[in-house]
Amino acid sequence: MSRKISFTGIERLALYYRYLTSLSRSERAFISSEELAKAVGHTAAQVRRDFSCFGTFGTPGKGYDTAELEATLSEILGKEKTWNVVLVGVGNLGSALLAYRGFQSQHYTVVAAFDTDIRKIGKHLEGLEIQDSRDLADLIPRTGAKIGIVSVPGDAAQEVVDALVSAGIKGILNFAPTRVTVPKGVIVQHVDLSIELDRLCYGLVHPPM
Amino acid sequence: MSRKISFTGIERLALYYRYLTSLSRSERAFISSEELAKAVGHTAAQVRRDFSCFGTFGTPGKGYDTAELEATLSEILGKEKTWNVVLVGVGNLGSALLAYRGFQSQHYTVVAAFDTDIRKIGKHLEGLEIQDSRDLADLIPRTGAKIGIVSVPGDAAQEVVDALVSAGIKGILNFAPTRVTVPKGVIVQHVDLSIELDRLCYGLVHPPM
DNA sequence: GAATGTGAAAATCTTCACAGCT
DNA sequence: AGCTGTGAAGATTTTCACATTC
Numbered sequence A, B: 001m002s003r004k005i006s007f008t009g010i011e012r013l014a015l016y017y018r019y020l021t022s023l024s025r026s027e028r029a030f031i032s033s034e035e036l037a038k039a040v041g042h043t044a045a046q047v048r049r050d051f052s053c054f055g056t057f058g059t060p061g062k063g064y065d066t067a068e069l070e071a072t073l074s075e076i077l078g079k080e081k082t083w084n085v086v087l088v089g090v091g092n093l094g095s096a097l098l099a100y101r102g103f104q105s106q107h108y109t110v111v112a113a114f115d116t117d118i119r120k121i122g123k124h125l126e127g128l129e130i131q132d133s134r135d136l137a138d139l140i141p142r143t144g145a146k147i148g149i150v151s152v153p154g155d156a157a158q159e160v161v162d163a164l165v166s167a168g169i170k171g172i173l174n175f176a177p178t179r180v181t182v183p184k185g186v187i188v189q190h191v192d193l194s195i196e197l198d199r200l201c202y203g204l205v206h207p208p209m
Numbered sequence C: 001g002a003a004t005g006t007g008a009a010a011a012t013c014t015t016c017a018c019a020g021c022t
Numbered sequence D: 001a002g003c004t005g006t007g008a009a010g011a012t013t014t015t016c017a018c019a020t021t022c
Helices: A007-023 A033-040 A044-052 A066-076 A092-099 A133-143 A154-166 A193-205 B007-023 B033-040 B044-052 B066-076 B092-099 B133-143 B154-166 B193-205
Strands: A083-088 A108-115 A128-132 A147-150 A171-174 A187-190 B083-088 B108-115 B128-132 B147-150 B171-174 B187-190
Touching (some): A007 A033, A007 A044, A007 B193, A083 A154, A083 B193, A108 A133, A128 A133, A147 A154, A147 B193, A154 A171, A171 B193, A187 B193, A193 B007, B083 B092, B133 B154, B147 B154, B154 B171
Parallel strands (some): A108 A128, B108 B128, B147 B171
């Protein structure tokens, strides 16, 4: 018990959780750290260590009760409730994200979409009316959203992020190729597509050895 | 000199590089590790350590020659040539990626797009004719592409990845919510959008302290 | 017997701090 | 004086290995 989960550990927790939900109506009531590890590409020790950060919920000799583990992970990951999400920037990527199933799931709902382009404002997409970005400060607080997705051009990102933060957003998923800064208490996750490609590219140029 | 760059270090290199290119026609001929660090949100020591993995190209008392550094990073990151890329899965996300500027840049060109949906095959998108995924093995070798982007549904991902690998693809950017396996010598980068959200969500539920 | 939970070791990554170059 | 490059220290993350529990 009691050690802080590592940053990458959270990603693993989400993977364990996803795997468990994919098992769904399997008969198997228990799963071992070994099997979980294999499923997500890590080691059994890693799995046990990750869990140990949050308590002790396995049974020696048997493993983890799948239903119970799923529920526990759900709670740890904050999936007990559905999160309202807003999206700013309905360009190519933004529209795709609006339609993305992972973002319109049991746990997340996009409740508002914004853009500055007058030609897009008022149009409907995936059941949402696109709003004027200038109304962001008014509209977001009413939705109760705490998460914002930013898919605007790089040079607009910081400005949008500032507006989101003012409007009460606490977590930002930033797809713009710009490292934005936020005040303490707000979290940003960067999803930087061209840098993912760059990393791949580096790997190809520098073979493992 | 001589220490292996860390996994995350490569991401930093790409950020340094991006920052340098954004400076473009600035007068300043030299930049210090301090300034580079500030620009990308790391420490000066980290910057110097990252560079030291590849040689010694700074000048004590002055800093790094911006043009020279840009060229060196370009080479390290494998950006001397333009990489041909193929994309499989022209759904919402795939179409957006096709249109994404970061993927159609000086260093990357998407040269072929594939889908299994008969209604999409033959259509044109971003100047590319969508090809039948079954022809992947024939067509890819002709393009000389070594990088593949996978944006198909999760249950099709492994199958597509296997086909890409057979067709000679060495690096895969996988947007499907499935951890795929590949033979040695092939690299996969996962871009797992719902897990990014999960991580954000975890951060919101567990405030720093 | 089988698999957990966890100290302790190992590996990896980051920062410090300073000698040495310009 | 100013800033790099790097050995050594520190911090973090992963793995080992085994006592403990079922």
